[in-house]
Amino acid sequence: MALTERRLRSIRHLPMTLVARIRDLALSQQSHQVAICAIFKDEPKNLGEWIAFHHMVGVGHFYLYDNGSSDNFEEVLADHIRSGLVTYINWPDYPGQISAYRDCVKRFSRHARWIAFVDIDEFLFSPQQKDLPGVLSRFGNCHALFIHSYHFGSAGHRERPKMQTTQAYTLREQIPSCGKTIANPRRIREISNPHMFRYWGWGHQTLNTERQIAEPLGQCRPVDVLRINHYWSRSLADLEVKIARTDPLARVVSEDNYRRREQKYNAVEDRTIIELSAQCEAIQSRS
Numbered sequence: 001m002a003l004t005e006r007r008l009r010s011i012r013h014l015p016m017t018l019v020a021r022i023r024d025l026a027l028s029q030q031s032h033q034v035a036i037c038a039i040f041k042d043e044p045k046n047l048g049e050w051i052a053f054h055h056m057v058g059v060g061h062f063y064l065y066d067n068g069s070s071d072n073f074e075e076v077l078a079d080h081i082r083s084g085l086v087t088y089i090n091w092p093d094y095p096g097q098i099s100a101y102r103d104c105v106k107r108f109s110r111h112a113r114w115i116a117f118v119d120i121d122e123f124l125f126s127p128q129q130k131d132l133p134g135v136l137s138r139f140g141n142c143h144a145l146f147i148h149s150y151h152f153g154s155a156g157h158r159e160r161p162k163m164q165t166t167q168a169y170t171l172r173e174q175i176p177s178c179g180k181t182i183a184n185p186r187r188i189r190e191i192s193n194p195h196m197f198r199y200w201g202w203g204h205q206t207l208n209t210e211r212q213i214a215e216p217l218g219q220c221r222p223v224d225v226l227r228i229n230h231y232w233s234r235s236l237a238d239l240e241v242k243i244a245r246t247d248p249l250a251r252v253v254s255e256d257n258y259r260r261r262e263q264k265y266n267a268v269e270d271r272t273i274i275e276l277s278a279q280c281e282a283i284q285s286r287s
Contacts, residue, residue, distance in 0.1 A: 032060035033133035034182075035112035036124075037104040039065040039097050040073070043120045047076045049164055050120050053280045055085065057125055058132035059116075063108055065091035065100040101191045109185035116182040117194065122149060123166060123229045124182075127272050130279075135226060136182070143199045144183035144206040146214030148176035148221045149228035153265030160235040166277035169231050171266040176221045179214075180228060181206060229273055233262050 036059050040047065051062060064086055066073070080086040087108070093099045101117055108115070114136055116124055124147060126135045139145055150172040161168045181196055183206075190198040195216065196206050208214045209225035233239040239262060243255050 031110070032112040033114065034059050034136060035061040035063060035108070035115045037063045037065075037101060037108075037115050037117050038120055039067050039091065039100045040069065040120045041067040042069050042071045042073070044071050044073045044076050045160075046120050046165065047073060049166070049280070049284070050123070051076075051080060051086070052284050053123055053125075053166065053276070056280050056283055057130055057276065058134070061112060062086045063089065063104050063115075065089045065096065065104075067091055067094070067096045067100075097194050098191055101194065105185045105188050105191065109188070112185065114182050115185045116147075116180065118180045118228065119230075121231045121234070122180065123231070123273065124180075124226070125229070125273060125276055126226050127223070128225060130276065132226075139207075139209075139211075142184070142207050142211075143187040144181050144197065145226065146179050146181055146196060146206045146208050146216065147226045147228050148179040148208070148216070148223050149230045150176050150223070150270065151178070151230050151232045151261070151265045152270075153262050154233045154236050154239065155266060157235040159237050164277050164281050165231050165234065166229065166273050166280070169234060170269055170271050170274075172229075172268055172270045173265045174267050176223055176227070177217070178230065179216055182226075227272075229270075232265055233258075236262075 036054060043050075054062070062080070062085060064077070066088065077086055077088060081088050089100075089103070091100050091103075104115065104117075118124055124132070126132060129135060136145075152169045152172045155169045155171045157168060179195060183197060183199075187199045188197050189200045192198075196214070199205075206214045208220060209222050210220060212220055233242070239258060243258055
């Protein structure tokens with residue numbers, strides 16, 4: 001019975017699966033090899049480094065969804081928007097992450113070979129080589145890759161130090177406990193979870209970089225080919241701001257949870273990203 005249901009589902013999905021393959025073939029040379037979709041709110045202190053780092057490692061375009069910012073983010077994004085590096089979308093939906101991801105797939109799926117769906121406090125990179133498109137070329141026949149992430153804590157900084165995020169916070173949790181998806185956007189069928197999606201055609205699951213079916217909390221959590229550094233708290237002052245944004249009715253519980261997580265996320269020193277971070281800083285200082 002289960003096999004019959006799978007075959008029927010595969011048959012139902014066949015038209016859209018074929019359309020996705022045709023759209024893959026129709027990608028022009030002007031399409032971006034790698035793009036990022038992200039939603040943000042009040043992130044002027046973080047956007048500049050985040051965009052510069054990912055552009056340096058090969059991200060060709062950014063689809064940035066503004067979820068109600070009230071700060072001076074325009075000063076950070078203005079040059080990038082004018083140059084064509086950033087597409088800015090005003091996105092007042094609340095909560096807006098899932099709907100923003102869906103909109104990105106609907107509007108921009110034909111403009112990029114791969115789209116990574118990450119947050120502004122997450123830095124995607126390869127410990128093996130600088131060039132993300134080169135790494136992803138090894139997985140050209142995959143619908144999607146799940147990239148495991150380490151949460152990083154404050155490293156004891158009470159206030160934000162005057163240095164790159166990726167240089168300041170070098171303490172993390174012991175094992176990766178989460179992750180995000182890089183997908184062929186033409187193959188995405190449904191997004192109901194910001195971490196993993198569903199795809200056209202039966203049997204097309206998200207894989208990890210060892211080409212196994214991805215399990216975010218499974219025994220196999222590879223981070224040697226691609227990984228994400230998630231700078232979850234940044235400084236302790238930043239963490240206080242994060243706590244203050246929570247629902248007042250749940251703040252006591254949230255504060256206790258956040259402080260336990262902060263302790264957990266300062267367990268292991270990890271400087272894997274430092275060389276790339278230094279290159280990014282040098283590029284920013286020349287611009």
